[in-house]
Amino acid sequence: MEEIKVVTIGGGSSYTPELVEGFINRYEELPIKELWLVDIPAGKEKLESVGALAKRMVEKAEVPIEIHLSYNRKEALENADFVTTQIRVGLLEARALDERIPLKYNVIGQETNGPGGLFKGLRTIPVILDICREMERLCPDAWLINFSNPAGMVTEAVLRYSNLTKTVGLCNVPIGMKMGVAEMLGVDSERVYIEFAGLNHMVFGTDVYLDGERITDLVLDKLSNGTGLTMKNIVDLGWQPEFIQALGILPCPYHRYYYQTSEMLEAELQEMNETGTRAEVVKELEGELFELYKDPDLATKPPQLDERGGAYYSDAACRLISSIYNDKGDIQPVNTRNNGAIKSLPYDSAVEVNCVITRSGPKPISVCDLPVAVRGLVQQIKSFERVASEAAVTGNYNQALLAMTINPLVHSDSIAKQMLDEMLEAHQDYLPQFYSTELSLNKD
Amino acid sequence: MEEIKVVTIGGGSSYTPELVEGFINRYEELPIKELWLVDIPAGKEKLESVGALAKRMVEKAEVPIEIHLSYNRKEALENADFVTTQIRVGLLEARALDERIPLKYNVIGQETNGPGGLFKGLRTIPVILDICREMERLCPDAWLINFSNPAGMVTEAVLRYSNLTKTVGLCNVPIGMKMGVAEMLGVDSERVYIEFAGLNHMVFGTDVYLDGERITDLVLDKLSNGTGLTMKNIVDLGWQPEFIQALGILPCPYHRYYYQTSEMLEAELQEMNETGTRAEVVKELEGELFELYKDPDLATKPPQLDERGGAYYSDAACRLISSIYNDKGDIQPVNTRNNGAIKSLPYDSAVEVNCVITRSGPKPISVCDLPVAVRGLVQQIKSFERVASEAAVTGNYNQALLAMTINPLVHSDSIAKQMLDEMLEAHQDYLPQFYSTELSLNKD
Amino acid sequence: MEEIKVVTIGGGSSYTPELVEGFINRYEELPIKELWLVDIPAGKEKLESVGALAKRMVEKAEVPIEIHLSYNRKEALENADFVTTQIRVGLLEARALDERIPLKYNVIGQETNGPGGLFKGLRTIPVILDICREMERLCPDAWLINFSNPAGMVTEAVLRYSNLTKTVGLCNVPIGMKMGVAEMLGVDSERVYIEFAGLNHMVFGTDVYLDGERITDLVLDKLSNGTGLTMKNIVDLGWQPEFIQALGILPCPYHRYYYQTSEMLEAELQEMNETGTRAEVVKELEGELFELYKDPDLATKPPQLDERGGAYYSDAACRLISSIYNDKGDIQPVNTRNNGAIKSLPYDSAVEVNCVITRSGPKPISVCDLPVAVRGLVQQIKSFERVASEAAVTGNYNQALLAMTINPLVHSDSIAKQMLDEMLEAHQDYLPQFYSTELSLNKD
Amino acid sequence: MEEIKVVTIGGGSSYTPELVEGFINRYEELPIKELWLVDIPAGKEKLESVGALAKRMVEKAEVPIEIHLSYNRKEALENADFVTTQIRVGLLEARALDERIPLKYNVIGQETNGPGGLFKGLRTIPVILDICREMERLCPDAWLINFSNPAGMVTEAVLRYSNLTKTVGLCNVPIGMKMGVAEMLGVDSERVYIEFAGLNHMVFGTDVYLDGERITDLVLDKLSNGTGLTMKNIVDLGWQPEFIQALGILPCPYHRYYYQTSEMLEAELQEMNETGTRAEVVKELEGELFELYKDPDLATKPPQLDERGGAYYSDAACRLISSIYNDKGDIQPVNTRNNGAIKSLPYDSAVEVNCVITRSGPKPISVCDLPVAVRGLVQQIKSFERVASEAAVTGNYNQALLAMTINPLVHSDSIAKQMLDEMLEAHQDYLPQFYSTELSLNKD
DSSP states (O other), X not given: OOSEEEEEETTTSTTHHHHHHHHHHTTTTSOXXXXXXXXXXXGXXXXXXXXXXXXXXXXXXXXXXXXXXXXXXXXXXXXXXXXEXXXXXXXXXXXXXXXXXXXXXXXXXXXXXXXHHHHHHHHHHHHHHHHHHHHHHHOTTOEEEEOOSSHHHHHXXXXXXXXXXXXXXXXXXXXXXXXXXXXHHTSXXXXXXXXXXXETTEEEEXXXXXXXXXXXXXXXHHHHHSXXXXXXXXXXXXXXXXXXXXXXXXXXXXXXXXXXXXXXXXXXXXXXXXXXXXXXXXXXXXXXXXXXXXXXXXXXXXXGXXXXXXXXXXXXXXXXXXXXHTTOOEEEEEEEEOTTSSTTSOTTSEEEEEEEEETTEEEEBOOOOOOHXXXXXXXXXXXXXXXXXXXXXXXXXXXXXXHHHHSTXXXXXXXXXXXXXXXXXXXXXXXXXXXXXXXXXXXX | OOSEEEEEETTTSTTHHHHHHHHHHTTTTSOEXXXXXXXXXXXXXXXXXXXXXXXXXXXXXXXXXXXXXXXXXXXXXXXXXXXXXXXXXXXXXHHHHHHHHHHHTTOOOOTTTSHHHHHXXXXXXXXXXXXXXXXXXXXXXXXXXXXXXXXXXXXXXXXXXXXXOSEEEOOSHHHHHHHHHHHHHTSOGGGEEEEEEEETTEEEEEEEEETTEEOXXXXXXXXXXXXXXXBTTBOOOOOOHHHHHHHOSBOOGGGHXXXXXXXXXXXXXXXHHHHOOHHHHHHHHHHHHHHHHTOTTOOSOOGGGGGGSOTTHHHHHHHHHHHHHHTOOEEEXXXXXXXXXXXXXXXXXXXXXEEEEETTEEEEBOOOOOOHHHHHHHHHHHHHHHHHHHHHHHOOHHHHHHHHHHSTTOOOHHHHHHHHHHHHHHTGGGOGGGBSSSSOBOOO | OOSEEEEEXXXXXXXXXXXXXXXXXXXXXXXXEEEEEEOOGGGHHHHHHHHHHHHHHHHHHTOOOEEEEESOHHHHHTTOSEEEEOOOTTHHHHHHHHHHHHHHTTOOOOTTXXXXXXXXXXXXXXXXXXXXXXXXXXXXXXXXXXXXXXXXXXXXXXXXXXOOOSEEEXXXXXXXXXHHHHHHHTSOGGGEEEEEEEETTXXXXXXXXXXXXXXXXXXXXXXXXXXXXXXXXXXXXXXXHHHHHHHOSBOOGGGHHHHSHHXXXXXXXXXXXXXXXXXXXXXXXXXXXXXXXXXXXXXXXXXXXXXXXXXXHXXXXXXXXXXXXXXXXXXXXXXXXXXXXXXXXOTTSEEEEEEEEETTEEEEBOOOOOOHHHHHXXXXXXXXXXXXXXXXXXXXXXXXXXXXXXXXXXXXXXXXXXXXXXXXXXXXXXXXXXXXXXXXXXXX | OOSEXXXXXXXXXXXXXXXXXXXXXXXXXXXXXEEEEEOOXXXXXXXXXXXXXXXXXXXXHTOOOEEEEESOHHHHHTTOXXXXXXXXXXXXXXXXXXXXXXXXXXXXXXXXXSHHHHHHHXXXXXXXXXXXXXXXXXXXXXXXXXXXXXXXXXXXXXXHHOOOOSEEEOOSHHHHHHHHHHHHHTSOGGGEEEEEEEETTEEEEEEEEETTEEOHHHHHHHHHHSOOOOBTTBOOOOOOHHHHHHHOSBOOGGGHHHHSHHHHHHHHHHHHHHHOOHHHHHHHHHHHHHHHHHOTTOOSOOGGGGGGXXXXXXXXXXXXXXXXXXXXXXXXXXEEEOTTSSTTSOTTSEEEEEEEEETTEEEEBOOOOOOHHHHHHHHHHHHHHHHHHHHHHHOOHHHHHHHHHHSTTOOOHHHHHHHHXXXXXXXXXXXGGGBSSSSOBOOO
């Protein structure tokens, strides 16, 4: 790995400048020679705009990273060392449907672990598995760093249905929680260490340390009494203090969908009526970002990008890549094969857990187990991820209905069926595996 | 065990005549010398009525079983061989509150695995653990056959918080499913064998056999297309056929509460308004039964008892006792320690599973595992049972809130808290462990 | 399965008359129409002799079982319902080498779990896997009942390297132990029940019951003080009483090889010098048996066969077949997939354990776990079985050396290599997988 | 932990100067205020000699570490931050008996995982558990760093029979293997990383990396062809190349006792006759060391100490203490609770495995599992450690015999009993738990 080649699939994403900035900042330790930004022809305008900005950024920073734009994935993958994926099949329009259709049935769409996440998975997994197959052939020693959502389900699918072993799933929730705790305590985030365990968007902080001292109880007290950790995209309703005390571990912002379903549903319905769903809000934000990117004088990541919601994602990717490349042996929370780190989850399933990051990849640190109270919900999401992955690969209608029905946000098999049918039709263009001919569903 | 002594705690129950009939029918193989019916003084009228009927029954049947009535539990337990428990702390009035209070918040009460079940457990578990402690002292070799609900949670509590090892939990759902399948197929129930696995009221038929031939698919087809297995106390709304096909195993009637929550809630609200909750319907039925029992000419189990809802319960108990006594080695589904029979559930947790019944108790037969799709829900109920058991033993308010919030029928931590507070107050008389003085809750 | 067809591979074995007797005695419940005795052409003389005796036996017993003799395995397997295997690749001559070569190095050969067993496995497993492949094609619904040794290793290999799922391994050690305990107690063996758990020839009685009462301690006392359970083929040296007391479970006769290695080695060396190895003794016994079989007036199993050492083997097979055919649900110890029955052994490994025998095969009854003291030795034999199976399938020299070296009877990697080389050469004709050409070993 | 207090039990050991040197070298990062060297009155001469040297060392190095000598363990433990134990109950005289008695029976004594180790454990564990109890009371927040052998058995005993949770077992074998590999490759040891997994003195290098690149195969090749990794105290006989290739992982020097038992026994017998057993050789070495220590001009660790055999032990302890104190998060192989890191070993057993070292202790990194071929031997040592620990705590004769008999170096229950009886008598003074009165063994 003398001259590092990084390939970013979905390179036209509005997040790309953060990624470029991350690589620039780390150039000394991570001397990337080529950064390939790859997208589909339909995304040409965005890719060119983002690509031009990227070129201005490396030029201004005076680092010799070559920026390549490409619409030919195979050409780009050849001899890559790291492949990052940040794709959004069907774009924000598809996400808006993932949110709006369930809300018609008084169900939260939830674009990762809810009905919306099911459809995001059905659209995304086949594309990711295609990339895996190409990588096996074109760059068999490369690492796949996936941060396309639903990252947990995608990692599960890659572990289960691909031969690629060098794969990691990445999320910004853990780093967001760490930042949130630091802010809550008024300390520098470097002094905070959180023991993470769970699944993607279903992760817990099982212990929190400040300068190596365990301060979990203090953080739970603050969380009980205040407003807690927030994320740009999730309403904060506060927690019942006694519930948090009894839980004994730090929930992530996404847990609100499951422990406060009724209130979150109401908030989402109201939001939809007032400002549109999150996808629609994000779409507007992205439009503004791309306007900014066009400015030929802009040669740094614009501060507005941090408002976007996925903050830290790309930086987490850069940090991970550098730790692998440099065999750092530092600790980062990633999505990887469990290997016994969480006792009550299957040995071979994808989990989100603190790992030692080495040149041979992430090695999970044992957390023993999650408290008994949360094992059910966590296993339910794992069941959902596994059944959904299988449906994504097989295009089996019944499996898709099963995944929809067992999702904890869905409370009726008949509503599940209605949503499924409406969403299958709405996303038909991106779900070829479910259609033998253009118009007929594969039911068995 | 030359002269068998059976003690029935809660002997004044309307079910007792079925139990007595069961013992009479098995007298040849299970020669009981003494049957002690024990109750609390407040249940005197019922116990005397049922006791008189029991005496007429054994007399008419000409079997030399002595019927003893007692209000002194310790006296009764002395040297017992089998102790059955069929208690209802707080009577049907308490159950009515368990149903009505949650419905005020648009939540299904569900008297075993729902919020109602939580409170039934909080009231019942301390009494059962008292009985266990007395048995350790007064009849250490006796078997405890529990069929007080919530039977799964009670069995978990006995395994975890008592030293009694000779204990079995019993339920009529598996036998009801077997009868239902036999009826569906138009065959004698003796020809049907179902492989059961799961938890109490959360049990699945993982395979079905007719005369030893596997007919699971046929049964699933019938279940998909028809109205399915019914129980007296649970509305049958039919299943989505594709869901059942994808599930691949036979759900129990109680699964409707979780896979059809929305519809079941509506049905319960309507029922409450029209005929009262199930507790209120049952109360009326029981009143009629006790009227019948008073008839001095009645000397057999009246056929109306079969309409009561708990059919087969008492007969299952008699069959179990006989198999233990006679070391039969036959197979019965009971609630017992998992011991690896269901891979994804903890080794030391209570499960409902087919067992070989021997003189040294039930030995679980391995079913490998449940399908991945249902593991989440099953683990969620197991998490609920464990947290609820702990709350029942400790009287810890926060633990009780945790149990309430993680229940799959509850969708909000703040509604959980409101229900909890209202139910704690309503059931105050039966929950001394939660109150340090008469009026103040033990919150920590 | 209207007209039962049973195929016995290795039909010319001296054990066959016991098998035929077993089928005759069970004809009412197990109405076999055709019994095919199959052997290789080299075994013609024996097969014809045994076959003629079998025909006389069924004729005398007046049961309409047709006896077919065949040298064409595929023809025989067509539409079979049950296939039993009792093969001995290389005959007793090979077994004699398995015993004599190790003894030259002061190592016990032990024809199942020792160096001899390694070679028996290397010769036998490929043949059994061939039979499995033929069965998949010619009689996919048939059950394979294997009682060719090393039965544990063979079952492990079938589970791991074949697609056949209807397979059971059988051994006479458990039934021998049951008979031994009955004799020790002076009671009828039907009253004794032993909970078996472990591996083939490495099985323990974890609890013993008489008429349903636990009498394990009594049996251990007797075993400590007396001479214990014996088998025809294993010297009985007595056990150290305190060792047996601390063990707390009943060892099988084969455990002497591991807990009394030094003394057993000396006894075997002496025996070899005085009467020849066990194989040579057996060969003489078999010669006498075949002389008897030739007698045209003999039409029953001669009593001398019971002296042969493998008593009960064939009867156990008949009993097993009948329980499967009749879906009896009775309990028998067999070799099958663990499925959690023994906690500390892999879930998917072959174990020897009590099972409920149904039409869909054996279902293991959970024994929780073996005592910690024996887990090491048991796992060591399991490791040996797995590495040996792999070597048998791959013909890999290094794997074979690994299997030899980790065997608990072998105490040196260099002696292991010397024995391996000498045995590979001696058995060359039966180990084609190890030789790419006639004279050169496949070393990698 | 402002002013660090370290207590070293067995402070009069000849190893102490290495420990003191380690603390001096790390003073900047690990500012120890007080180092208490504690010993029993019988060890006064040694303690004073070593203590005087220690004082000269810190003086010369100009670090303000106060050296305290004490014969009052409780006084020393008060408010300690770290407690290290390097005790040898019965001194080298006892070890010599642990070696000589088994050799009389042609059994290798092996002072950690053999019969000798059993007796070392029986003598040492009660003392360590006493220390644990005192620590719970006098310095409940302190860490116990044990490097008294048998370190694996001792760690198992502390985990199982004490309430102390802050405990780590330490060994110099892993660091010795790392040094050996570095030497073999001719590189600096800092560039080598080995993934360790197994038990104490039964540890494997499951993968080896040079500068982050996996070079396991290269190291195995070198090990196959050359003389391998050596330790001062273990004869190197070379390995069978094909065995090492098939093993696929790096054995530790102690594995020779199990895979080359016959040759090692012969070498030990020869050594005993020529130079005395290892204990006797060490005793002479120690005599020379203590002569050196007396030199009032000596103020550094003398180079001769590195010849002693336990090199790196004390330095490993200093490094571990510093990583805990500084919450370094670096990776070190230690003995700790498994927590799923090695799948086939019990979750709650002590293992030797790479851990992330933090202020809250070592957190095991998952290695998935050991190869199937070695699981048996490893489990056998674990079984031995557990049964031996129980015997050490209970003083139960039968348990001790069980431990002796299941040890893989012992091949006969009757020889086990003879050795046990002779060793119990020889060590009588140090085994009060086995004697109810001075002369009678507690047999049950």
